[in-house]
Amino acid sequence: MRKLTRAALPAIVIGLAAGFLAPQAALAAPDCEVFDPILGECTIGIEIPGTPGAPGDPVPAPGDGSGSGGGSGPVAAQCVDDLLHVPPAAVECTSNYGYWSNDLDAYIQLVDPQPPVGMPVWQGHTDGAIYRFTYAPDVTFPGNGGGEFWSATAPAGPAAPPDPAVLAQQAVAAMQLRAIEIGIVPEPTPGSMGFVGLPTWMWVDQPTENTYGPISRTVAAGGVSVTATAEVKSIVWSMGDGRSVTCTSTGTPYADSYGRQSSPDCGYTYTRTGSYTVAATSSWTITWAGGGQTGTINDISFTQQAPVQIGELQVIQTK
Amino acid sequence: MTTRPARRLTAAAGIAALALLVSSCGGSDDPVAQPTPSSSAPSSSAPTSASVVPVSAEDKAVTDATAAISAFYAAIDRVNSDRNSDTAALQDVSTSDAYLAQERAAVSLKARGLTQIGDSRVVDANPFSIDLTTDASATPPKFPTVVMDTCLDVSGVNVVDAEGKSVVPATRPAQTTARLDLVHFDFGWRVTKIASSGEPCAS
Numbered sequence: 001m002r003k004l005t006r007a008a009l010p011a012i013v014i015g016l017a018a019g020f021l022a023p024q025a026a027l028a029a030p031d032c033e034v035f036d037p038i039l040g041e042c043t044i045g046i047e048i049p050g051t052p053g054a055p056g057d058p059v060p061a062p063g064d065g066s067g068s069g070g071g072s073g074p075v076a077a078q079c080v081d082d083l084l085h086v087p088p089a090a091v092e093c094t095s096n097y098g099y100w101s102n103d104l105d106a107y108i109q110l111v112d113p114q115p116p117v118g119m120p121v122w123q124g125h126t127d128g129a130i131y132r133f134t135y136a137p138d139v140t141f142p143g144n145g146g147g148e149f150w151s152a153t154a155p156a157g158p159a160a161p162p163d164p165a166v167l168a169q170q171a172v173a174a175m176q177l178r179a180i181e182i183g184i185v186p187e188p189t190p191g192s193m194g195f196v197g198l199p200t201w202m203w204v205d206q207p208t209e210n211t212y213g214p215i216s217r218t219v220a221a222g223g224v225s226v227t228a229t230a231e232v233k234s235i236v237w238s239m240g241d242g243r244s245v246t247c248t249s250t251g252t253p254y255a256d257s258y259g260r261q262s263s264p265d266c267g268y269t270y271t272r273t274g275s276y277t278v279a280a281t282s283s284w285t286i287t288w289a290g291g292g293q294t295g296t297i298n299d300i301s302f303t304q305q306a307p308v309q310i311g312e313l314q315v316i317q318t319k
Numbered sequence: 320m321t322t323r324p325a326r327r328l329t330a331a332a333g334i335a336a337l338a339l340l341v342s343s344c345g346g347s348d349d350p351v352a353q354p355t356p357s358s359s360a361p362s363s364s365a366p367t368s369a370s371v372v373p374v375s376a377e378d379k380a381v382t383d384a385t386a387a388i389s390a391f392y393a394a395i396d397r398v399n400s401d402r403n404s405d406t407a408a409l410q411d412v413s414t415s416d417a418y419l420a421q422e423r424a425a426v427s428l429k430a431r432g433l434t435q436i437g438d439s440r441v442v443d444a445n446p447f448s449i450d451l452t453t454d455a456s457a458t459p460p461k462f463p464t465v466v467m468d469t470c471l472d473v474s475g476v477n478v479v480d481a482e483g484k485s486v487v488p489a490t491r492p493a494q495t496t497a498r499l500d501l502v503h504f505d506f507g508w509r510v511t512k513i514a515s516s517g518e519p520c521a522s
Contacts, residue, residue, distance in 0.1 A: 034420045035517035037473050038399065038435060040491025042517065043424050083423060084430040104419065120506045123414050124460040141429050147407055149419060152459075 059090050078158040081105050084139040093159035097134035097146075101157040106133035108155050110292045111148055121148050128152040129293050161222040164291030171219040171228035172286055172297060179302035180212060180235065180282050181205040185254040188278075188306035196270055196312045199262040202237050202280070203251030212250060213284070226290030228297075233285040239268055240276030240308070270310045279305045381446045384465040384501040387412065387508035391499070392439050392471065398425045399435035399478075413510040417499070420513055432481040443470035443520065447498060463503040470494050470520035494520040 032042035059080045077090035083105035085091075093100045098109030111130045115121055121130055131154065134146040154163050183205035186194030194200055209215035213231030220226070237245045251266030262269070270276070282304075286297040374382075391412040398404045406425045409418055428435070447466040454461040474493040478486050497515035501508050 032516045034424075034513055035495060035497075035515040036424050037439070037471050037492070037495045037497070037515070037517070038395075038424075038476055039428070039433075039478060039486070040488050040517070043420065043427070083427055086431065105423070118505075120410075120414070120504065123502075123509075123511075124455060124462055124504055126460070127458065135426060139430055141402070145405075145407075147410065147418075147422060150415070 059088050081136045081139075084136050089136075091136050093157070095137070097137065098132070099157045099159040099161065101133070101155045101160070104133055104155055106135050106146060108133055108157060108160070110154070112292045114292060115148075121150060123150050125150055125152075127295070129154070131155065161224045161291070164224055164226050164288070164293045165295055167219045167221060167224060167226035167290065168228050168286075168288035168295060168297070171217040171226055171288065172230065172300070174217040174219065175215050175228070175230055176210050177215075177230060177284060177300065177302065178211055179304035180207065180232075180280055182278065182280050182304050182306040183251070183253055184278060184306055184308060186308050186310070188308055193309040193311045194270065196273055196310060198260060198269070198313075200239075200268045200270060200308070201252065201254040201258075201263040202245070202247065202266045202268065202278070203253050203263075204235070204282075205253070207250050212282070218290075224291040226288055228286055228288035230284050230286040230300075232282045234283055235266075236281045236283070237266070237268070238279040238281070239270070240278055241270065241272065241274065243268070273310050273312045276308050276310065277305050278308055279303050376451055377449045380449060380451060380463055380465050380503065381467075383503070383508055384446075384467055385444045387501055387510065388444055388467060388469060388499060389441055391417075391510045392441055395421060395425070396435065396438045396476075399428055400438075402429060402434055414502075414504075415509075415511040417510040417513050428478070433478050433486060436477045436479060437475040439476055440472040441469055442472045442494065444468070465501050465503075467499050467501060469497050469499055471497060492517060492519040496520050 034043050035041070036043045059077045079091050079093040079100040080088050080102060081091045081100075082088035091100055095107055097107035099107065101108045109132045111132050114130055117126050128151055130148050130150055132146060132148050153165065154160055181204065182188070183201075183203040185201045186192050204212050211232075214229060215231070216227055216229040218225060218227040234246055234248050235251075237247065239245065245266065245268050247266035249265050252263055254263070280303065281301050283298075283301040286300065288295050288297070394408055394412045398406055398408055406422050406429075409421050409425065413421055445468050447468050449465050450461075451463040452461050453463060472494045473491070476487075480486055495515060496518045497513055499510050499514075500512035502511045
């Protein structure tokens with residue numbers, strides 16, 4: 001059975017440097033990622049930063065008056081098509097087909113509306129988005145209409161609009177989310193003490209939109225507007241004795257009138273005396289929409305701590 | 320995790336894969352080596368008469384992936400050989416990076432007024448790794464994946480310009496290697512990635 005020659009690659013690299021390879025072996029270019037076997041040429045090369053660029057002279061920008069004094073040379077075009085134009089030619093960075101991607105040599109546009117998730121073009125993904133690519137419209141031939149593809153992020157381009165996911169992160173940053181203020185009885189103040197067997201009440205003290213939500217912020221840039229909405233989905237109260245309580249509400253602030261009642265929605269009862277550090281970790285769920293996309297951010301949480309003292313009540317019998 | 324290097328097919332899958340290659344290439348003189356009978360055949364007390372050899376999920380995946388490779392290159396041949404063909408047909412056999420790369424190559428060929436004559440032949444396809452894990456909820460989602468090392472023969476392929484003059488460079492290798500990633504989606508096997516530096520196949 002035929003064997004591949006992967007092991008020969010290092011030798012080829014050395015041979016190229018020495019310049020003594022046979023012509024056919026020299027075709028195996030180590031800096032080629034995708035080789036077109038039909039034409040015998042590399043179609044996608046590997047760019048190595050710092051090395052001289054493979055392209056020739058820079059393509060002048062449209063309308064560039066190169067050579068008209070100044071001596072600074074022509075202004076290189078930001079958007080260049082080196083796929084369909086031979087030699088490479090400058091193209092407009094935006095058109096009715098979207099913005100130009102120098103990597104794909106095509107205009108990129110978010111498909112709107114998006115095809116239903118589950119269609120083959122999604123490749124099983126549920127994140128990212130489907131984009132349409134359209135080749136330079138001035139070069140026409142049958143079948144050059146472009147196509148659609150999935151991408152986790154929008155392809156880069158000099159005139160590419162902001163990535164909605166990035167704008168969503170900016171919207172979240174604008175919310176200035178932070179940990180809750182702990183409300184707890186026994187109070188976390190010197191001289192205050194709870195007791196074994198009596199209920200401890202926990203709650204969010206004076207909840208605000210940026211400690212508990214819901215809160216919404218909108219960020220717009222480059223014609224794309226994204227609105228994110230955040231709210232706390234749960235608070236895990238680590239009671240400091242190795243146990244924890246998960247509450248899905250703000251809890252109920254204690255009042256003296258409640259006496260020895262337990263909290264109706266967020267409470268605990270210590271079984272041992274001691275000095276404990278209670279930690280309340282609030283986990284946020286954030287959804288965002290904009291730019292034809294939606295998303296969810298679930299990995300944001302904050303923790304606040306408070307000390308509590310738990311003592312023990314003893315009955316002293318007197319005659 | 321079921322990822323493992325795969326260096327040898329069992330006899331059943333090897334023969335099936337070979338049959339697909341031969342049928343897709345349409346020739347009886349394919350230089351594909353005969354499969355070596357594997358020692359992993361069942362050791363049951365079955366009589367010497369013909370019996371059904373169980374085909375493992377991995378062997379079936381390799382067989383199906385091998386067929387998908389043949390379909391992939393056949394689609395490229397069709398797109399390149401017809402000036403009026405729609406490159407969207409490549410989406411039936413590839414996705415992701417592989418689709419974009421082949422789409423790019425096909426439109427470049429058309430833009431230059433070139434047409435392919437003759438078909439390429441897959442003369443070798445061996446599994447490099449197999450991972451049949453499926454987890455649609457993972458990010459990114461995981462689907463059964465087979466990575467295949469292939470050898471493609473283009474000695475029967477010519478590329479001509481509008482005047483019918485060949486533009487194939489004399490230095491073009493007759494046979495080059497490529498490593499293809501194939502993924503089994505709900506809608507079938509697709510080539511998702513191509514890695515090829517134009518390295519000639521070993522003789």
